[in-house]
Amino acid sequence: MKSAYGVGSATIKMQLRTRKRDFAASAAVTTTSSVSSTQSPKKRTVRSKTTSLGATLAGQKVDGVAPTHSKFPVLSALKERVSHASSDAKILLQYSNLVPARLIRRYKRFLADVVLLDGATKDKNEVVDNEEAEADEVVTVYCPNTGPMVGLLDGLPNARVQLSKSDDPKRKYAYTLEMIQIHNGEKNVWVGVHSTSANRMVEQALASRWFTELGDYDSVRREVKFAKNSRVDFVLTTSHADGTIAHEKYVEVKSVTLALPGDTSRCAVFPDTVSTRAQKHVTELTELLSTKTTAKTEEEAAKVSGAIIFLVQRDDCNTFAPSIQHDKKFAELCAVAAKSGIQLLGYSCALEPDEVKSSGVVRLLGPLPLQTRD
Secondary structure, three states, X not given: OOOOOHHHHHHHHHHHHHHHHHHHHHHOOOOXXXXXXXXXXXXXXXXXXXXXXXXXXXXXXXXXXXXXOOOOHHHHHHHXXXXXXXXXXXXXXXXXXXXXXXXXXXXXXXXXXXXXXXXXXXXXXXXXXXXXXXXXXXXXXXXXXXXXXXXXXXXXXXXXXXXXXXXXXXXXXXXXXXXXXEEOOOOXXXXXXXXXXXXXXXXXXXXXXXXXXXXXXXXXXXXXXXXXXXXXXXXXXXXXXXXXXXXXXXXXXXXXXXXXXXXXXEEEEEOOOOOHHHHXXXXXXXXXXXXXXXXXXXXXXXXXXXXXXXXXXXOOOOEEEEOOXXXXXXHHHHHHHHHOOOEEEEEEEEEEEEOOOOEEEEEEEEEEOEOOOO
């Protein structure tokens, strides 16, 4: 049977067959497993001093973390403590129909080719010929990420991914790419690539009042228009007893997937390329808050505030920062926004797929400190 993908597909299939054994081995690597030098850099052991992150993690206050020989000491200590606080875990999102696959390539921004694992595409009663059974079936899926996904595609064509499946017959692509597994130099990490899922997760956290840094509020509104041709992701409203508005906080959400390693920490950064859209959002939010300086009374000036939430869809970072390296203008605009009173807040979460149950959850870990330049 000839492939509809031509020579390129034949080459891909040859790579898949020759690397299947390597992929199976890499998929079995755990956080404590060693990784061969052909797959990733060797581990480096770095002694560290006692560190305090001050983050609320699954209901526990992390303070005075004991010294460890891990390259990233704070994260190691946090991981140990979260296992003892599962009953207090804050679930941001639940998946009920995850499908494991291997990512071959990503192209045209919104498309990706994958090979489904465990015969996910075939009905158990379906009869196929031997040639088709031996060949890997390539399926095109929807990739809901407009960025270049820097640092996430190094494992192609054998990167392990998780897909969600829709039963809507009107959809052109039944599967959606939700998360990808990468190796960060020490261990395998699941990273969420569905950008709009960040808004759904933040909405859950806002409804549950888990972001205490935002203060008190009575109601949450989504997609509120506040500038010409622009909408803010959320508006948090506090009202007086008579129902009049006492205060409104405008909240913008950014989904973070890229992390840059340091000597003793890993910093989550946004964006991973120049983003004029993100620049526009920060500029308009800053201009909105500039009305505070022109308000006639202090009471009027106190009615509006703003915040930008950087939701880090991975669990291996210690800090976060606007990326000067990838979008200097955005980083500069964030600095201006912070000086005008806008909160820059980073939060990390852990993606936990369960392939046995074809399900998964995303848990909120806690706030990340903003990394500042000297």
